[in-house]
Amino acid sequence: MQKIVIGVMGPGVGSREADKQNAFELGKLIAAQGWVLLSGGRGEGVMDAVNKGAKSAGGLTVGVIPTGDNASTSEAVDISIITSMGSARNNINILSSAVVIACGMGSGTASEIALAIKAKKSVILLNDSQTSKDFFKEIGGNLIHIVQTPAEAIKVCHAILGS
Amino acid sequence: MQKIVIGVMGPGVGSREADKQNAFELGKLIAAQGWVLLSGGRGEGVMDAVNKGAKSAGGLTVGVIPTGDNASTSEAVDISIITSMGSARNNINILSSAVVIACGMGSGTASEIALAIKAKKSVILLNDSQTSKDFFKEIGGNLIHIVQTPAEAIKVCHAILGS
Amino acid sequence: MQKIVIGVMGPGVGSREADKQNAFELGKLIAAQGWVLLSGGRGEGVMDAVNKGAKSAGGLTVGVIPTGDNASTSEAVDISIITSMGSARNNINILSSAVVIACGMGSGTASEIALAIKAKKSVILLNDSQTSKDFFKEIGGNLIHIVQTPAEAIKVCHAILGS
């Protein structure tokens, strides 16, 4: 039977410290629910931290890799899906996730939130940019959920999944 | 020698009237500069209008189609690139454009602006949403150019191209 | 630490009975080695059988799905990667696999073998078409391994992986 996959999207290089801490905690909590973690899979910033968090709690981690090999894949990724299609893989990230959590902000993350809205996926925003919240609420309406902590994000996931 | 390709991104179904009028005018002006118009290619809203504008001025139009056939392609598209990859084709749209003009706003368009920023492409915003301008300025900085009219967009294109 | 992913490619609709039996056995043996099974993920033919075989032995299964949802996904797929990119996803299948096993033959499978050769991946052929073996040997040379049974395919996998 299919496992529940939760996607966590966030910046690689240049991630803020607070976002990386949130990402680690998110990974841990996702694993604790028995969910599979899906991310962009790179060994940097939020992407790396969320995978390490999930592994710290014995979770299963899937990375959807933009490049053609694993040279920059997080060492905490269990299953590496090699796409070699750059940022076009962002659409796979969100389509494969039952719920999308955006942790932090950047151009790649913004594209994933927008693609999720386009695909009518629920998105949970965990970041400090009020501007981003205003914008995604404007284009995403009820699909957008704004939270302050990783624990709150997990609670919203359960509500969305009806679990 | 390679032709100059200008991408115009914007909503299909549900486009606002003002955005469609701007799109038609943009298409006409792009054709008048001798540039090739690239768009998402669907026969609706901004996408349809910009292609019709370009054809009204004798331009050449390329549509990068999300579906697997031409059932929903604008009749004003000359060359149809069939991707069958849904919104993942948005990344092709922006990578193939020397400059990206976003006319109107929606989740697909927002993903294209974000992907353009990720790829370090210049983006010209022509729409009425102050929230979107604030957000993309926040994540895109100097790559983002805000204009009020199609004519101004063309002027900025020339400045970016150094032509 | 990354898990070893073995890809099994083969037809969906119209699969031959012998190929489906081989696929089930391959899935079982792959799971028994502790490897992750990756396939095209559809609930038909070789794709369905190989996933069922892997689950019968308690394995972990990943499906890389061509469509935009799970309507046609095999019920034996644990982790569903939704690409919505049709046959373009075939390249992801082979790039994500440490070794590719082609079980049976068809146009989709042939494209995966060819893409694997292009990416310099080893491919194991398990089918009854001498013509296909002649052709892929001609274009793939030493990357192509020809076997008669699922057990032999697993042996060749071990040799390629150095395990």
Add this chain to the structure above:
Amino acid sequence: MQKIVIGVMGPGVGSREADKQNAFELGKLIAAQGWVLLSGGRGEGVMDAVNKGAKSAGGLTVGVIPTGDNASTSEAVDISIITSMGSARNNINILSSAVVIACGMGSGTASEIALAIKAKKSVILLNDSQTSKDFFKEIGGNLIHIVQTPAEAIKVCHAILGS
């Protein structure tokens, strides 16, 4: 009104001299019919030759580029579609072509023929490998047309297009 796009697929590096000559002639003849040439777009081998042939006759050329920029694009490509998705772009090549002509043989070309068969596109084979003809006839049946010269390929195109 949409232009007729004919795809010519063939190897880049390592192309045979005879295949490059055929490709140049094919490009010339395609342009002479008023058709748009679509190819993989790289500046090597068959891909480069077919674009140069088309330009020698004043044709319009589209290249669907596997990389993220134009560093390796043929100088004879007019419109460059940048995919940054490696060999996954092969599926776009064939979906966007009304007829696919395979000139020469290699793993990339073989994947395109197989993907064309999967998409029920007609494919014209112009090469010296009997093995390849046997194989693609076996999996493609009536979709596969075998020709000896560029002129014959054009004649078959007209028959397929009903023109």
